[in-house]
Amino acid sequence: MRLLTGNDLKTGAVTWWTGTDWSIHVEDAADVTGHEDEIARREEASRRVNGPYAVDAELKDGVPRPSHIKERVRSLGPTVRPDLTLKPAEPDIGNWVI
Amino acid sequence: MYKYDQYDQAMVDTRVEEFRDQTRRRLEGKLTEAQFTPLRLKNGLYLQLHAYMLRVAIPYGTLDSRQMHALADIADTYDRGYGHFTTRQNIQYNWIKLEEAPDLLADLAKVEMHAIQTSGNCIRNISSDHFAGAAADELVDPRPYAELLRQWSSFHPEFNALPRKFKIAVIASETDRAAMRLHDIGINIVKNEAGELGAAFYVGGGMGRTPMIAPCINPFVPLDQLVTYAEACLRVYNRYGRRDNKYKARIKILVHELGAEEYTRQVEEEFAHLLGQGVEPPLAELERIRTYFEDPAFQDASNDTIDRSDPDFALWVDRNTVPHKREGYVSAVISLKPVGGIPGDATARQMHVMAELAKSYSFDELRVMHTQNIVLPHVRKATLYTLWQTLEAEGLGSPNLDMIEDIIACPGLDYCSLANARSIPVAQKIAERFASTGKTDALGQLKLKISGCINACGHHHAGHIGILGVDRKGVENYQLLLGGSEAEDVSLAKITGPGFDENGIVDAVETVTDVYTRERQDGERFLDTYRRIGMDPFKEALYG
Numbered sequence: 001m002r003l004l005t006g007n008d009l010k011t012g013a014v015t016w017w018t019g020t021d022w023s024i025h026v027e028d029a030a031d032v033t034g035h036e037d038e039i040a041r042r043e044e045a046s047r048r049v050n051g052p053y054a055v056d057a058e059l060k061d062g063v064p065r066p067s068h069i070k071e072r073v074r075s076l077g078p079t080v081r082p083d084l085t086l087k088p089a090e091p092d093i094g095n096w097v098i
Numbered sequence: 099m100y101k102y103d104q105y106d107q108a109m110v111d112t113r114v115e116e117f118r119d120q121t122r123r124r125l126e127g128k129l130t131e132a133q134f135t136p137l138r139l140k141n142g143l144y145l146q147l148h149a150y151m152l153r154v155a156i157p158y159g160t161l162d163s164r165q166m167h168a169l170a171d172i173a174d175t176y177d178r179g180y181g182h183f184t185t186r187q188n189i190q191y192n193w194i195k196l197e198e199a200p201d202l203l204a205d206l207a208k209v210e211m212h213a214i215q216t217s218g219n220c221i222r223n224i225s226s227d228h229f230a231g232a233a234a235d236e237l238v239d240p241r242p243y244a245e246l247l248r249q250w251s252s253f254h255p256e257f258n259a260l261p262r263k264f265k266i267a268v269i270a271s272e273t274d275r276a277a278m279r280l281h282d283i284g285i286n287i288v289k290n291e292a293g294e295l296g297a298a299f300y301v302g303g304g305m306g307r308t309p310m311i312a313p314c315i316n317p318f319v320p321l322d323q324l325v326t327y328a329e330a331c332l333r334v335y336n337r338y339g340r341r342d343n344k345y346k347a348r349i350k351i352l353v354h355e356l357g358a359e360e361y362t363r364q365v366e367e368e369f370a371h372l373l374g375q376g377v378e379p380p381l382a383e384l385e386r387i388r389t390y391f392e393d394p395a396f397q398d399a400s401n402d403t404i405d406r407s408d409p410d411f412a413l414w415v416d417r418n419t420v421p422h423k424r425e426g427y428v429s430a431v432i433s434l435k436p437v438g439g440i441p442g443d444a445t446a447r448q449m450h451v452m453a454e455l456a457k458s459y460s461f462d463e464l465r466v467m468h469t470q471n472i473v474l475p476h477v478r479k480a481t482l483y484t485l486w487q488t489l490e491a492e493g494l495g496s497p498n499l500d501m502i503e504d505i506i507a508c509p510g511l512d513y514c515s516l517a518n519a520r521s522i523p524v525a526q527k528i529a530e531r532f533a534s535t536g537k538t539d540a541l542g543q544l545k546l547k548i549s550g551c552i553n554a555c556g557h558h559h560a561g562h563i564g565i566l567g568v569d570r571k572g573v574e575n576y577q578l579l580l581g582g583s584e585a586e587d588v589s590l591a592k593i594t595g596p597g598f599d600e601n602g603i604v605d606a607v608e609t610v611t612d613v614y615t616r617e618r619q620d621g622e623r624f625l626d627t628y629r630r631i632g633m634d635p636f637k638e639a640l641y642g
Contacts, residue, residue, distance in 0.1 A: 010125065011195045012149035047127050050145070068572055070511060073520075074147050078512035080440055080522045084178060
């Protein structure tokens with residue numbers, strides 16, 4: 001599957017296209033296979049996202065997981081600061097990245 | 099330390115308002131990202147892995163307490179309560195919001211700081227010896243020369259769009275504590291046989307994907323021609339440096355391809371031309387700058403002694419203080435490398451504490467080291483114990499300067515969009531391994547440096563032991579290098595062989611240190627043993 005990601009223009013936060021909107025949670029991301037360019041152009045023009053691009057991903061336990069480690073780190077937060085990730089209550093969440 | 103005059107302040111304030119307007123236009127959609135990117139980068143604002151990242155310039159690594167307090171307040175107000183001190187004596191904030199960046203820059207400007215020219219193809223922050231003005235072995239304080247060059251290079255219209263970024267370091271001692279010869283231009287203030295001060299110019303060094311040691315192209319440039327000579331070096335580069343390939347665009351490639359002799363000939367020709375152009379500021383300006391760097395009011399502390407009855411304190415004194423030019427004083431290094439911590443990170447609270455300690459014990463001065471630690475440059479021996487107790491209480495008392503736990507590590511894949519592998523977890527695991535096995539002390543001076551990609555922000559080429567993180571088919575892999583040095587005995591590290599995974603590289607580091615402890619002779623550092631016995635015994639131990 002393909003996910004569309006970018007950064008929020010105002011805050012810089014990593015965001016994922018859900019099919020109707022943008023979310024900071026990769027779990028919400030929709031498969032955009034075949035429509036990546038069209039959505040990216042439209043959303044960037046409306047300034048809802050900065051620099052959108054598509055990444056490969058796979059479903060794991062029903063949740064999209066980006067194929068490349070860099071995108072997994074992006075989607076979660078720094079592995080060395082679990083407290084600053086999107087899942088601070090899950091101390092082993094770093095294993096999902098690696 | 100240097101204080102802004104009305105011109106400095108006006109330039110910085112004007113730039114803040116200009117960027118405020120540019121940001122507004124970007125948020126309103128009047129500028130595209132392609133148009134805005136070079137504008138934000140000129141103000142040190144990157145878009146990194148998780149958010150915008152702001153790199154703030156700390157000229158030659160010198161700060162006062164007011165500035166350190168401001169950096170702490172910025173961490174609390176605009177970031178997530180911490181900052182990261184970098185290998186170019188700067189500080190980076192990792193979680194900046196674009197809409198708040200102009201206010202942040204305005205707050206910086208109130209304490210005579212900015213983020214201008216911390217990105218882009220221009221002359222970057224001038225770095226220097228972190229013990230400048232305090233070191234027992236320095237000829238003069240190198241910072242007035244660094245400040246002169248800062249003023250010359252700030253907003254220099256001719257060098258605003260160089261082929262690539264450009265980094266300058268200035269030192270004034272035989273001991274190189276600034277990786278001087280691994281800069282685009284390294285300047286060493288020296289004395290000639292007549293006793294006159296001048297500048298030795300080393301040009302074309304650097305790390306990155308093509309590491310090179312800068313050759314000396316002129317051993318003595320009179321100080322009243324310092325800026326003119328630097329201008330000549332830049333002009334030749336700006337004219338002939340490659341713009342067709344960013345990987346071959348640094349001055350080191352030009353110097354290498356032309357040859358040092360031909361590059362020098364062209365510089366000298368340009369220099370002769372420029373001498374008649376009035377480029378050089380009057381010496382009175384250098385003298386004006388120099389007045390800001392006069393010695394603080396040192397007291398007669400010659401009778402000061404250090405009570406070593408507390409063994410933990412004694413260990414810290416032995417490891418983290420260095421001789422000072424004035425009797426009764428030392429320079430004290432505050433380690434930002436607690437075992438298991440993130441090298442170079444400091445919380446807002448720690449920054450406030452360091453600022454207060456500087457105010458109380460170090461004539462209001464702090465320095466950022468390129469090794470990602472902080473220096474209190476002028477501390478009376480009699481006050482050391484009190485100082486250390488505060489450091490200990492705040493998690494800043496690690497006694498590990500230049501030991502294997504004092505690891506340089508770039509932000510790596512945890513923060514950086516260029517990185518291929520994570521650096522910080524490897525640094526943490528290595529520090530934890532050596533702390534738990536108790537081997538750190540026996541190894542003595544051992545400089546370990548880790549980069550998460552080939553751009554080498556973690557200086558892996560210059561590590562006695564270097565580690566380079568690479569991406570091998572989407573999996574982190576770590577190459578091991580041995581034999582580098584950024585000091586006056588400068589050398590480039592060599593790769594041992596095939597790389598290792600995250601746990602394997604920790605084992606590999608322990609393996610090569612075991613070879614060292616087995617093979618070393620009296621007084622040898624790891625680097626000395628490596629240079630004497632060569633790579634083979636280490637390879638044999640690693641790969642069999």
